[in-house]
Amino acid sequence: MHTETDRCVRAVQGKDARFDGWFFTAVLTTRIYCRPSCPVVPPKPENMRFYPSAAAAQQAGFRACKRCRPDASPGSPQWNERADLVARAMRLIADGVVDREGVPGLAARLGYSTRQIERQLLAELGAGPLALARAQRAQTARLLIETSELPMADVAFAAGFASIRTFNDTVREVFALSPTELRARAVRGGRRAPATTGAISLRLPFRAPLCPDNLFGHLVATAVPGVEEWRDGAYRRTLRLPYGQGVATLRPQPEYVACQLALTDLRDLTIAISRCRRLLDLDADPVAVDDLLRADPLLAPLVDKNPGRRVPRTVDAAEFAVRAVLGQQVSTAAARTHAGRLVLAHGEPVEDPAGGLTHLFPGPEALAALDPETLALPRTRRTTLTSLVAALAAEEIALGAGSDWDEARTRLAELPGVGPWTVEVIAMRGLGDPDAFLPTDLGLRRAAQELGLPATPAALTARAADWRPWRAYAVQYLWATDSHPINHLPAV
Template sequence: MHDDFDRCYRAVQSKDARFDGWFVIAVLSTGIYCRPSCPARTPLARNVRFYPTAAAAQRAGFRSCKRCRPDASPGSPEWNIRGDVVARAMRLIADGTVDRTGVTGLADRLGYTTRQVERLLQAEVGAGPLALARAQRAQTARMLIETTALPFGDVAFAAGFSSIRQFNDTVREVFDLTPSGLRQRTANRTEMPTGAAGTLTLRLAVRQPFAFEGLFGHLAATAVPGCEEVRDGTFRRSLRLPSGAGIVSLTPSPDHVRCSLQLEDFRDLPVAIARCRRLLDLDADPEAVDAVLRADEALRPLVLKAPGQRIPRAVDEHEMAIRAVLGQQISTQRARNLAGRLAADYGRPVADVSGGLTHVFPAVSELLDIDPQRLAMPGARKQAVQGLVTAIDAGQVVLDAGADWDAARTQLLAVAGVGPWTAEIIAMRGLGDPDAFPATDLGTRAAARRLGLPDDPRGLSAHSSRWRPWRSYVTQYLWTALDHPVNQWPPKEAA
């Protein structure tokens, strides 16, 4: 989009927040870059340049605006709706892959050479993997400086910098302030308060409209005992992160989500934030989705009633895949109990002084020696769970932030006991494919029947072609037509 100068400039003139995250505007006369909705006076057209990412603007020598804080805007929805190599790379970089394994590790995950990955990213987003990771580290550093009392040495370490000097130089270059100056400038801010000791509280930006009731209602209705809970209007869950465990509390509002994180290791902060945004589908573009779906007369009433639906996704692709298999052909409550038993038996314990969370959902490596007797389900489904765990561990099924959606479906369907419904649910909720469509889902078919749509899988699949590439969102809208706990927020038992 950044290549369309006239369209971008009109968005800047109208201060349209819907375009925040799609691109940044760099002002030649001031040397700064801003989000499109920056309240500052619109610069003359001849003095601006548009860049696809903050990293590209930084690479061109521009500094971040101190007023609109463009790095804190929602992420570009483009990376969530595309399945090509660049989009997969951007999702992996957001998940911290470059910081953990370097550019070589990123290239290996994508199946390309480092030179190819560098070339593709430079061509499309104006910056390579290292520059993109650096921009992410700078934003993490800013967040910690502004919202915690951590010593700057700890901030540098947590943000992923290799030295204090690199941290100081980057902060000064990107924000035109020293770390101490940045903290002093934001000392009186109240919109991003610090929580209790060891807890970081921040606001997760979201594009509006935001129909959070359907999203949080679904997460509440499917919450795994011991790993997830609802308490005082807040969805809480444990997290398994690269350097340790964590607990997140998410409280929705129409224009943001309040996020409180307790982390064993602050180095996990950027990964935890990225995964929480992914869980809540916060980088979606609801205007684009709803514009397509409103065109269908059958769907229009649902869209107009609660616009801005989001997909209830996952913080861990492997966890969602295992839970999808556990939930085959049984009630939501029964699936929750099975997953809770698995977590209690094999998951790592966590200390939750503020609630009732007891375990982190187990990693695949912790389930390799699972006792089939602990799985109170038919033998075929037990074999499906064990087969999926083995296939993931062996690399025969690849499910991560940068997974190829079509390849993942093929790999999943090769596992005995994994059928189309399971593969589509995993693609939709685990991998974030916006066009996944579980046409055999009983709830989807019941809602379709209520709306006068075809309710047989073949007919519904054929009809669904008009909804591409947003069929995952159609599924969420259809579920909102049902009288089911997934549509209750806060849940009745917690109301």
């Protein structure tokens, strides 16, 4: 995108927010970089330079605009749409792998050398993994500076900086203000969130439009007791994080998603934000998705009625895989009951003074020790569940942020009792593949038939070829034709 100069110039001149996160505009005369939608008067085209990432603009010597705050724009949708090496690397960097394990750890997870990772990221993004992680740390630091009352030393530690000096130098370089000046400016500008004991409040941006109905409706209707709940107009859930536990409270608003994070260790802030964004599919490009689906005359009325549907995803793909197996051939209520029993028996307790959350969903290691005879499931499904848990615990199946989608599908399909429906629903909601498709799903086939689309799996798959690479979103639009509570925003 950033190499298409004429298109980028038009986006900047039109202040087009659809391109925020796709590229960044640097101005030669001011040495500042901005979002395409920056409200200031656009510079002359000859003074514009375009970069594929904030890190690349920073490395070229540009500072973040204080007006449009480009570091707070939605992430590029490419990293959730694509399954290649660069996209997998970017998902892992967003999940904090470089901060925790360094570039060698990133390379090891991806199965490439550090040199190969560096070369590919530099070629496409203009910055290597260390620079990309540094830009992310700067964004986290600004967030903590502006929305919390933490001492600056704690902010530096929580954002992942190795020293106070590096923290101060980075903030000055990126934002042209010291940390203290940045906090004072936030107070004057009214951006400071109300102080909340033990929690950080922030806004999660997204590309408009966003239809919250099926997104929050699905999460709430399938919520596991003790792990998830709908309270006071917000979806809440517990989080298992690298350094500790967390509770996320997510409330849909017209222009953003209000997010409150209560964390036992602030070093988990960046990872928690990344996982909440992934859960709500907030980095999607709804205009691109809807434009393609609208080209089908039978889907067009559904898209026009409620544009901007997202795919409800997960904060933990391994958790979702277990829940997908528990949900095989049973009702939503039965699946919740089975999952709730697992949580009570094997989940780690948490404290939630603000609500009714009681446990973390048990990880594969905890579930690997369960006695299958204690499960109120058919024997074949017990075998499926224990086989899945054993494979996840032994790391024979990788479902994390940087996993290879095709490899994961192959490994899942080798497990007893895991058929195409289970593989694809895990690919759609666990792995985040935007082209995952469920032609054998009874609800999807019923909706297709009522709409005049083919209802047999083979014929529906053939028709859905025109919906690629957004078939997972087509599934959301078709499912939403049903009156099931899963497709509607819960009542406050």
